Structures are given as structure tokens and as C-alpha cells.
Amino acid sequence: MPKLRVDGKEIETKQGTTLLQGCLDNDIYIPNLCFLESMEDPSASCRMCFVEIEGEKQPITSCTVNVKDDMVVKTDTPAVRQLQRTALRLLLSVHHVDCKHCPANKKCELQRIAKFLKVGLKPKGLERYLQETEIDRNHPFINHYPNRCVLCGKCVHICRRQHGQSVWTFAQRGFDTVISAYGEAGASSLTCGKCDACVKICPVGALTFKDVQEDG
Amino acid sequence: MLLDLTAEDKHALENIASKLTTLKKQRRNLIPILQMIQKELDYLPRESLKMVAEHLEIPESEVYGVATFYNQFRFHPPGKHRIKVCLGTACHVRAGDIILENFERKLEISEGETTPDREFSIERAACVGCCALAPVAIIGETVHAHMAPSKVEGLILRIAIEKEMAEREKQKNESGQE
Ligand code: SF4
Ligand code: SF4
Ligand code: FES
Ligand code: FES
Numbered sequence: 001m002p003k004l005r006v007d008g009k010e011i012e013t014k015q016g017t018t019l020l021q022g023c024l025d026n027d028i029y030i031p032n033l034c035f036l037e038s039m040e041d042p043s044a045s046c047r048m049c050f051v052e053i054e055g056e057k058q059p060i061t062s063c064t065v066n067v068k069d070d071m072v073v074k075t076d077t078p079a080v081r082q083l084q085r086t087a088l089r090l091l092l093s094v095h096h097v098d099c100k101h102c103p104a105n106k107k108c109e110l111q112r113i114a115k116f117l118k119v120g121l122k123p124k125g126l127e128r129y130l131q132e133t134e135i136d137r138n139h140p141f142i143n144h145y146p147n148r149c150v151l152c153g154k155c156v157h158i159c160r161r162q163h164g165q166s167v168w169t170f171a172q173r174g175f176d177t178v179i180s181a182y183g184e185a186g187a188s189s190l191t192c193g194k195c196d197a198c199v200k201i202c203p204v205g206a207l208t209f210k211d212v213q214e215d216g
Numbered sequence: 217m218l219l220d221l222t223a224e225d226k227h228a229l230e231n232i233a234s235k236l237t238t239l240k241k242q243r244r245n246l247i248p249i250l251q252m253i254q255k256e257l258d259y260l261p262r263e264s265l266k267m268v269a270e271h272l273e274i275p276e277s278e279v280y281g282v283a284t285f286y287n288q289f290r291f292h293p294p295g296k297h298r299i300k301v302c303l304g305t306a307c308h309v310r311a312g313d314i315i316l317e318n319f320e321r322k323l324e325i326s327e328g329e330t331t332p333d334r335e336f337s338i339e340r341a342a343c344v345g346c347c348a349l350a351p352v353a354i355i356g357e358t359v360h361a362h363m364a365p366s367k368v369e370g371l372i373l374r375i376a377i378e379k380e381m382a383e384r385e386k387q388k389n390e391s392g393q394e
Pocket of ligand 4: 303
């Protein structure tokens, strides 16, 4: 089993796992939003999980490197923190922060990261850009809240893994990118009634069952 | 706002359906197929996305996801009068977005949409090559230079009047033939 040195501490990890997973397994927290262990090819889209590795010139996303024996890693350098804080601020600038009315309140990954990085949930200095649609009700059982979604892609991944195909997909592009179940209303009623994988995996409160909460 | 299919659209869709049966059910054919449909119909009606999904045996949402990623695909039929409002750099600086907004408000549709009678559609254009005339709008083939919010109303009105006159002319001709 590979032995690594992370923040001055010796750790042992599984063979062939990602650095991010190896650290998490050893109770070393690295902020992350878009990674799941079952992903073959992590999209590394949230830009949260940066670390510095000895021998590498620049900070690197820990979900895209595999552990190696004798790796020396730092998870809390100034450069790493700056990248993470910027990524978080950008996410929050397109986020409708209203935790009181959000089912994810207190178990939300975004709240956790903000606390960890000591960034307020309403940081100043960036213009706020919200989607027009507050609630997308197209799906027969599940409501989607684009302004809470961090576009991590976990719902798409988990649905595909469970059912071979995903009801959810990324649609549009750039600032307008959203998660959508377009046209799957009929098909999804077959599986979605019995499955809650996407609602459970969502790190924020962007997917909710219709009967649980309709407001907010 | 989704518009209903016209008889022509339906006919074209039937053609497309038979063309589809000759194409391999491969995921990598998705974009060429969408391009083929857009070429036939000038837009991708919702019904066509469903047909493609069924043919390729992938979720309709996936077809939608891919189609909405590319600028070349449109989801509304082009109007008889296509209004293109330039939002290139020069026109942007000269408040082209306000011109766009005026067309949108006047016709009660958003950019990328078509009026229910299919007379008008509005789209945005990147620089159309006559920046000295900014802000510019193109209706059909005609370039309208130095656009101003106050000109929007007049342009739409003129097209409506021209249409009315043409219809009256036609009626006159028809009754004249009797
Ligand atoms: S997802 Fe909900 S709980 Fe999390 S930060 Fe946004 S509003 Fe607050
Ligand atoms: S809905 Fe939730 S799981 Fe899906 S992309 Fe958005 S934040 Fe991620
Ligand atoms: S968890 Fe690595 S980039 Fe999102
Ligand atoms: S920017 Fe509008 S014509 Fe060049």
C-alpha cells in the first residue's frame, strides 16, 4: 500500500486510488464538490480540490492524480487556499443563497466549504448572476433549483451508473448551463418513482422531491 | 413558447423519419443527424429531438443537451421576416442591446423565438460588417442603419401595412378576374 506524506503526516492509502480519496479516507479534508469515487474519468470541474505536490510547479487538482509511494503533499498552502477561495466565490456569485428555506441547510457541502475556507456565503466584489428560472418543474417527481445547483454533475453520473442512461443532462452552455431532464418526463416515471439516487447525491439542495418541499 | 407544427413541418418530419431509418444507430451520428434535420426544416422542433432519441436509443434529454450546446441549432422556426439585431462590439457600444429589447417588447417574444403567426423571429448577430452604421438591425435582406428605439415601431408597422396592401391587391386582382 502506498505511503504518502501529507501536511507532514504519514498516511497509507489504497492502491490505485486518487490522491483526493486517499486523503479523505485518512480524515484529511480537502474541499471537493464534483468527485465521486466511482468516476472513471473525473471531470475536475469544480476546481476546489487543489493541493501542492512536491516536484510539481503548480497546484494540481487532487481528484485527477493517483497516489504514489513517497508522494509529498501539502493541502493548505497560500496558493491552494487562494485558488479555492476564488473558485468558491465564483460559485457563490451564481448561487441564490437562502439557507433558511433550503432543505440542504446544515448538511450542505457549500456551507461546509465556505466555513472551512472562512469565506462568507455572500462575498462582496463579484456581480451576482442568477438564472431566470428559480424552480424547474419539468420532471414528474423531482424539482430542480438551477440557482442552487453547482453543476457538479454528480446526479448525471449516479443516474447513468444505476440505470445505464441518465435522465439528467447538462444543457445550454457557458453562464446559461443548467441541469435538465428535458423530455424525460414520460420515460423517467418508470425508474424515478423508485429511485432517489440523484436527490441523495446532490451536495447542495438543488434536487428535491416534489412532495417534500414546494416553496423556497 | 413552443409553436405548433405546420402541415409542411409535419411532411418534412415524415421525410426525416424515413431518412433516419437508413442511418446507423451510432451515438456519433447524433450531430450529423441534427444538422440534417436543421437543413430540412431550418429548426429543430421538439418532436424531432424525440425521433432522434428513439432512433439512437439514448435519452431525449441527452439529445437536448447536445443540441442546446451548439449555437448552430435553433429551436424555433424562422419567421417570414427574420430580424437580426447586431450585438457585435461596435453595435454593443452603441446600445444594440436596447434595440434588441425594443424588438422583443414590441413583438412579445424573446430573442431566439418566433411570433405565433410565424411572421417575425428575432435573433442576435455578431458583427455584420458595417460598424460605421451602428447600431444595426437586419430585417430579411435589408440593413437598417443607425437604429433607434423609436424606429422599431415604425419598421414593424411598415411590414404589417405592406402585408395588408399586398393582400388587398390580391383580392382586387381576384375579384377583377371574375
Ligand atoms: S444549497 Fe441551500 S443550504 Fe447550501 S448554500 Fe445554497 S441555499 Fe444554503
Ligand atoms: S443538481 Fe445537484 S448533483 Fe446535480 S449537478 Fe446540480 S448540484 Fe450537482
Ligand atoms: S473535486 Fe476535484 S475538481 Fe472538483
Ligand atoms: S458590430 Fe454591428 S456591424 Fe459591426
